[in-house]
Amino acid sequence: MRLFTDSFQQLKKASVPLYRTPKSIQETIEILKVAENGIFEVRKGHYSKTYRFQDINYTTTTEGEQLSIIERYCKLLNSLDVEFKITLNNKNKDMQKLRKNVFLKERQDGYDEYRGMYNHIMEAKIQEGKQGIAQERYLTITIERGNFEEAKAQFATIEASLQKAFRELGSPIVPLSGNERMQVLYDYYHLGDEESFDFDIREAKQTGTDFRNDLCNGMLKYYSDYFQDENKVGRALFIKKYPSGLSDGFLNEIASLPVHSVISIDVVPIPKELTTKVLQKKYLGIESDIIRQQRVRNRNNDFSSEISYTKRNEKKEIENIMDDVRDNDQCLFYVAVTMVFLAKTREELDSITDTVMTIGKRNSVTIDKHYLMQREAVNTALPIGVRQVETMRTMLTQSLASLLPFNVQELQDETGVYYGINQVSKNINVGNRKKLMNGNGFIFGVPGSGKSFFSKMAMGAVYLSNGPDCHTDDIIVVDPMNEYFDIAKLYGGTVVNLSSYTDNYMNPLEVDLADLSVLKRRAVIRQKSEFMLGLCEQSTGESLNSRQKTLIDRCVRKVYQEAARKKQIPVMTDFYRTLLEQKEEEAKGLALSMELFTEGSLNIFNHQSNVDVDNRFLVFGIQDLGEELFPIAMLVMLECIQQRIMENWKKGIATWLWIDEFHVLLQSPYSANYLWALWKKVRKRRGICTGITQNLADILRSDSRDTIGTMLANSEFVALLRQSSTDLDTVADALNISEAQLDYVNNAPAGTGLLRFGSVVIPFDETVSKDSKLYQMYNTNPYELAEQAESADGGGSTGYPAED
Structure with missing residues (x-):
């Protein structure tokens, strides 16, 4: 039904091109002036500004959660009282640049074979994803003002409410600078040659350069239903007819096609007072038509009170709209959807067009070509801020919201660690934990879920990576089940197997004071004194009083003074004997408590160090620690780790700490408190901690639930x-x-699940072919390992270790 005329026509009237008959390609670009802050004057007195907003998880949410998102999106739409355009831009993605950034580069260090294995896996996954497509989302607002300064002030006012509305949606939105907007347009005009963009508005002003010369193509021809430039052909389409109820997945289905495209939704809000006025006028008109219809019937001796079917439907439709506007906070908009698709050949373009139209038919949507309006339609689709085609129809807020520009989040940092593929989009996941506000994290998975393999994949990627900020990273693993000895051996690492019968010795008092200044010596001795307070407290099994603390501090200072004099490195026996030399009775008690760990059978920390704890890959095996030795060993090990993190920080080296069977360390109050403190302060020292354990729910129900809760709060990676x-x-x-989202972890196949990376939550799949050497190297499945020991595994199936 045609509802609106007169006053409404001016709202939806298309703008006239700057040049009706362009004499050059430059004149096809619909921009008058550009500014560094991103404001473009698109025609006299009309200014536009573009914002980039991020995708959110919509496809992977429940129906109830989707309704909540749509409600918030409706609220956003209702808050915009200016003309705006939402654009989904499937821009070109430089796949060679992607490979250059994420592939592990050769270093001729003996491990290039392993780097090749990682690269082979990533290449296969890249091939399965959307080749050469990167999707971005823009909001372009166009306003009418007297001059540039007035427009600038108005945009500042609009941005405040925009930020709030998009924040409620969970989608960060940022304004594009003038150069960034130019880059977006350049990427469209010069598809495949994006790296050649070299334009700066400030420099252009100084030199008097016309920005259109840098933007425009070398050749451009428009035909009746397609266009062509020197590198591509394209076609502009539009939605001609909508169904009574449009699926919220329709727009995403088209935007998800693996083709280069620009899809824009132009929206003109209709003022509420004008909407109400015209609706009432239309309603009265229908009532008048019904009265006239009844009079005609009466003259024909037809005294039936039945209203004709057509008028009955018209009245019902207008009443529904009036009710929605009055009671359901629905606003009225003029809406037009314009789509531009690009291809290398006419044949490919025709195929894309057929696919798009088929999707439309499947959703009861009629999609047609813009005949003889290709130039105007392209200008309308681009995030410039003009609308030069008249294909608008009225929609209420709820109907407009069905053209939802959201699908699923992506994890695609420029550099970082490979975390499989996104199960929805099939794009590879690359995340740099160093860019997170807090890079600490956890890996949770029941036995058989593949968490050990997942962890080893990440450890290997970190070790083998040689990016500008990652090639000197160190790796430390706390291994309660001795599962990571193999990967340490693989990469030439050091294994420190702590037990009462070990021949691996670590001296917790080891410090070379010879080359230290007086101030640094004092700082080191003070630190060792604090360590010995903790160790003595563990050995006595009770809290120390002030007299005992004074004694311990005195003895530590004496030990290091004597060591400096003799130019020797002290061991625990030196501390024990110094205690015995003291006159106080408390000293004898402390010495007796220490005797088991110095002169007794648990004296593994009373030797000079004979392991290379400075190795880039260091694994502490703690499976064989007895109950008596465990607390002391934990203290010594954690002290060593903390010292390593501090030393690396001073050298500008990051330290990655993985702690397997994390719940085991939480059972000890001392180690639990130590980890809690480490989790809070390690970020400032370039430390990245990862706890690995089975059931999150179990530790949340344990006595350590408050500790783990705090640690989770300080972890942006899960x-x-x-x-x-x-x-x-x-x-x-x-x-x-x-x-x-929980569906992706409930009975999930091994190697799949959910990844929370900062504000991004995505379903991932990091399964690896069983034929891959990497799979065989990192596999922890005891049954498969037994089979491999008997004979070579065959088949070429895809899988993940079933056991941890």
């Missing part, structure tokens, strides 16, 4: 593999994960 179905509610509450 890999959640398969979890017990009975624990899903607890997991959802702890990690703020939606019910639909």
Whole structure:
């Protein structure tokens, strides 16, 4: 039904091109002036500004959660009282640049074969994803003002409410600078040659350069239903007819096609007072038509009170609209959808067009070509801020919201560690934990979920990476089950197997004071004194009083003074004997408590160090520690780790700490408190901690729940593999994960799950072919390992270790 005329026509009227008959390619670009702050004057007195906003998880949420997102999106739409355009831009992605950034580069250090294995896996996954496509989302607002300064002030006012509305949606939005907007347009005009962009507005002003010369193509021809430039052909389409109810997945289905495209939704809000006025006028008009219809019937001796079917429907439709506007906070908009698709050949373009139209038919949407309006349609689709085609129709807020520009989040940092592929988009996941506000994290997964393999993949990637900020990173692993000895051996690392019968010795008092200044000596001795306070407290099994603390501090200072004089490195026996020399009775008690760990059978820390704890890959095996030795060993090990992190920080080296069977360390109050403190302060020292354990729900129900809660709060990285179905509610509450997202960890295949990376939550798949050498190197499945020992595994199936 045609509802609106007169006053409404001016709102949806298309703008006239700057040049009706362009005499050059430059004149096809619909921009008058550009400014460094991103404001473009697109025609006299009309200014536009473009904002980039991020995708959010919509596809991977439940129906209830989707309704919540749509409600917030409706609120956003209603808040915009200016003309705006939402654009989904499937821009070109430089695949060679992607490979250059994420592939591990050769270093001729004996490990290039392993780097090749990683690169082979990533290449295969890249081939499965969207080749050469990177999707970006823009909001372009166009306003009418008297001059540039007035426009600038108005945009500042609009941005404040924009930021709030998009923040509520969970989608960060940032304004594009003038150069960034120019880059977006350049990338479209020069598809495949994006790296050649070299334009700066400030320099152009100083030299008097016309920006259009840098933007425009070398050749451009428009035909009746397509266009062509020197590198591509394209076609502009539009939605001609909508169904009564449009699926919220329709727009995403088209935007997800692996083709280069620009899809824009132009929206003109209709003022509420004008909407109400015209609706009432239309309603009265229908009532008048019904009265006239009844009079005609009466003259024909037809006294039936029945209203004709057509008028009955018209009245019902207008009443529904009036009710929605009045009671359901619905606003009225003029809306037009313009789509531009690009291809290398006409044949490919025709095929894309057929696919798009088929998707439309499947959703009861009629999509047609813009005949004889290709130039105007392209200008309309681009995020410039003009609308030069008249294909608008009226929509209420809820109908407009069905053209939802959201799908699923992506994890695509420029550099970082490979974390499999996104299960929805099939794009590879690359994340740099150093860029997170807090890079600490956890890996959760029940036995058989593949968490050990996942961890080893990350460890290997960090070790083999040789990016500008990663090639000197050190790796430390705390290994309660001795599962990581193999990967340490693989990369030439050091294994320190702590036990009462070990021949691996670590001297906790080891410090070479010879080359230190007086101030640094004092600082080191003070630090060692604090360490010995903790060690003595563990050996006595009770809290120390002030007299005992004074004695310990005195003895530590004496030990190091004597060591400096003799130019020797002290051991625990030196401390023990110094205690015995003291006159106080408390000293004798402390010495007796220390005797087991110095002169007794648990004296593994009373030797000079004979292991290379400075190795880039260091694994502490603690499976064989007895109950008596465990607390002392934990203290010594954690002190060593903290010292290593501090030393690396001073050298500008990052330290990655992985702690397997994390719950084991939480059972000791001392180690739990130590880890809690480490998690809070390590970020400032370039430390990145990762706890690995089975069921998150179990430790959240343990006595350490407050500790783990704090640590989770200080961790922006969480890999959640398969979890017990009975624990899903607890997991959802702890990690703020939606019910639909939990489907990706409930009975999930090995090697798949959810990855929370800062504000991004994505379903990942890091399964690796069983034929891959990398799989065989990192495999922890005891049954498969037994089979491999008997004979070579065959088949070429894809999998993940079933056991941890």
